[in-house]
Amino acid sequence: xxxxxxxxxxxxxxxxxxxxxxxxxxxxxxxxxxxxxxxxxxxxxxxxxxxxxxxxxxxxxxxxxxxxxxxxxxxxxxxxxxxxxxxxxxxxxxxxxxxxxxxxxxxxxxxxxxxxxxxxxxxxxxxxxxxxxxxxxxxxxxxxxxxxxxxxxxxxxxxxxxxxxxxxxxxxxxxxxxxxxxxxxxxxxxxxxxxxxxxxxxxxxxxxxxxxxxxxxxxxxxxxxxxxxxxxxxxxxxxxxxxxxxxxxxxxxxxxxxxxxxxxxxxxxxxxxxxxxxxxxxxxxxxxxxxxxxxxxxxxxxxxxxxxxxxxxxxxxxxxxxxxxxxxxxxxxxxxxxxxxxxxxxxxxxxxxxxxxxxxxxxxxxxxxxxxxxxxxxxxxxxxxxxxxxxxxxxxxxxxxxxxxxxx
Numbered sequence: 253x254x255x256x257x258x259x260x261x262x263x264x265x266x267x268x269x270x271x272x273x274x275x276x277x278x279x280x281x282x283x284x285x286x287x288x289x290x291x292x293x294x295x296x297x298x299x300x301x302x303x304x305x306x307x308x309x310x311x312x313x314x315x316x317x318x319x320x321x322x323x324x325x326x327x328x329x330x331x332x333x334x335x336x337x338x339x340x341x342x343x344x345x346x347x348x349x350x351x352x353x354x355x356x357x358x359x360x361x362x363x364x365x366x367x368x369x370x371x372x373x374x375x376x377x378x379x380x381x382x383x384x385x386x387x388x389x390x391x392x393x394x395x396x397x398x399x400x401x402x403x404x405x406x407x408x409x410x411x412x413x414x415x416x417x418x419x420x421x422x423x424x425x426x427x428x429x430x431x432x433x434x435x436x437x438x439x440x441x442x443x444x445x446x447x448x449x450x451x452x453x454x455x456x457x458x459x460x461x462x463x464x465x466x467x468x469x470x471x472x473x474x475x476x477x478x479x480x481x482x483x484x485x486x487x488x489x490x491x492x493x494x495x496x497x498x499x500x501x502x503x504x505x506x507x508x509x510x511x512x513x514x515x516x517x518x519x520x521x522x523x524x525x526x527x528x529x530x531x532x533x534x535x536x537x538x539x540x541x542x543x544x545x546x547x548x549x550x551x552x553x554x555x556x557x558x559x560x561x562x563x564x565x566x567x568x569x570x571x572x573x574x575x576x577x578x579x580x581x582x583x584x585x586x587x588x589x590x591x592x593x594x595x596x597x598x599x600x601x602x603x604x605x606x607x608x609x610x611x612x613x614x615x616x617x618x619x620x621x622x623x624x625x626x627x628x629x630x631x632x633x634x635x636x637x638x639x640x641x642x643x644x645x646x647x648x649x650x651x652x653x654x655x656x657x658x659x660x
Contacts, residue, residue: 270454271392276400278450279385280407282343282443286380287408288415289435290350290373296419300428307363313619315367320616322374323381324609330378331387331605338455339388340447346379347443351436358432380443382408383608386588387601391456394597398533401588409526409581470602473595479603482545482594482653483610486587488646489549491614492639493580495622496556497521500573502623503632507563517573524577531578532585541593542654546647548586552579553643560636587611594654 294316302309333342353376356369378384385404393400415435422431473479500521504514535544555576562568591603626635 270456272450272453274450275388275392275453276403278446279388279404282347282380282446283382283385283404283408284411284414285439285442286347286350286376287411288418289354289439290376290380292412292415293419293432293435296416297423297428297431300423304428305363307366311363312366315363315370317616317620318367319370319374319377320612322371323377324612324616326375326378327383327605327608327612328602329605330384331601331603334384334387334601334605335599338391338451339384340451342379343384343388343451344444344447346376346384347439347447349373350376350380350443351440354432354436354439358429358436380447382584382588383604384601386604388451390588390592390597390600392453394592397592397597398536398585398589401585402529402533405529405581405584405588406526409522409529412522470599470606473599473603474606478594478653479607481649482590483607485545485549485646485650485653486590486607487610487614488642488649489552489583490611491618491621492556492642492646493552493583494615494618495639496559496576496636497580498619499622499626499632499635500559502626503559503636504569506632509566509569513566517570520570521573521577521580524574525581525584527574528578528581529585532582535582536585536589540654541590542651545586545590545650545653548579548582549643549650550647552576552583553640553647555579556636556643557640560633560640 298309298312298316301307301312330342349372353369353373356372357366360366360369382405386401389400389404390397419431419435422434426434497518500518501511501514504517505511509517539547555572558572559569559576562572587608588604591597591600591607595603622635622639625638626632629635629638
């Protein structure tokens with residue numbers, strides 16, 4: 253009996269992936285830093301950029317959105333590399349590219365070079381943001397990857413909390429160009445050594461397929477009905493979610509609330525997002541993938557509809573903003589686990605990169621499209637009603653995205 257017990261213990265040890273000791277802590281730190289500097293610094297600095305250069309806000313914002321589109325496309329190739337080589341080289345190189353891109357942006361003498369810097373930043377986003385971090389955690393932390401994903405997204409949620417005020421403080425003492433150069437120094441000093449040193453563990457072999465559907469090729473899965481419907485549902489949901497985020501403040505301003513009240517509502521949504529991520533693991537244990545997707549996407553639509561039709565009091569709107577943020581926090585983890593829930597983890601990088609491409613594109617286009625649609629639709633309340641319908645359609649589609657054994 254003792255020999256059998258020892259053998260079982262050895263087998264379990266061999267089957268468990270060898271995790272780098274500091275990988276989880278390093279990824280928490282680098283997600284805060286990468287998101288905070290490469291993503292969240294821009295909306296803080298853009299007014300100063302346009303004022304100092306004379307470039308139009310629409311064109312500078314378009315350059316930023318172009319970076320997100322590049323990130324969506326590059327993420328597919330990055331996912332393939334992650335599956336075979338692991339995250340260390342990808343994320344370290346991405347941090348270097350991010351630093352170079354910020355230097356180009358900071359020193360750009362014209363809008364063309366400024367845009368080129370942002371296009372390069374899109375490669376850095378694809379190589380350092382959630383997607384490669386999720387791939388690393390899914391492989392190294394399996395089967396306990398949901399806990400690890402939750403921890404990293406909780407940390408990532410602090411990026412704006414840390415770097416938006418820090419960027420504003422720097423911009424109050426330096427020009428936007430010098431601010432970006434300072435942030436680039438922070439980025440390279442924190443993320444390059446963290447990725448290079450903390451992600452040095454051996455990359456485990458791809459786990460065997462856990463379901464019948466997982467034996468299919470990547471091409472077969474991505475052309476399958478469940479995958480296409482999942483991508484459609486998440487894309488519609490992402491578009492509605494990001495359009496709501498960017499238009500919540502003007503909605504409240506139009507209803508007579510002060511800028512401070514509108515900003516607080518948006519900030520409370522961010523707090524709800526962090527709260528939501530702490531609840532996802534329990535939700536995942538108690539629901540199937542399709543039911544979970546329908547519930548979260550549908551609840552997002554309900555909160556959007558409520559914001560469309562409920563004009564006050566302010567306390568009620570603040571509660572709705574928290575609930576909406578809670579749903580957003582869960583939706584981030586829903587997408588992170590969508591592949592493993594349905595097709596296993598053996599091709600996570602490639603499949604998640606393909607799945608993320610349309611949702612990232614939708615999140616890039618949503619701020620422009622949402623603002624542009626508000627006028628022809630007759631105002632922000634009507635826009636929110638349309639976005640609620642989009643979420644309802646996404647929830648109906650998500651019902652048909654459960655794991656399937658019909659893919660061969």
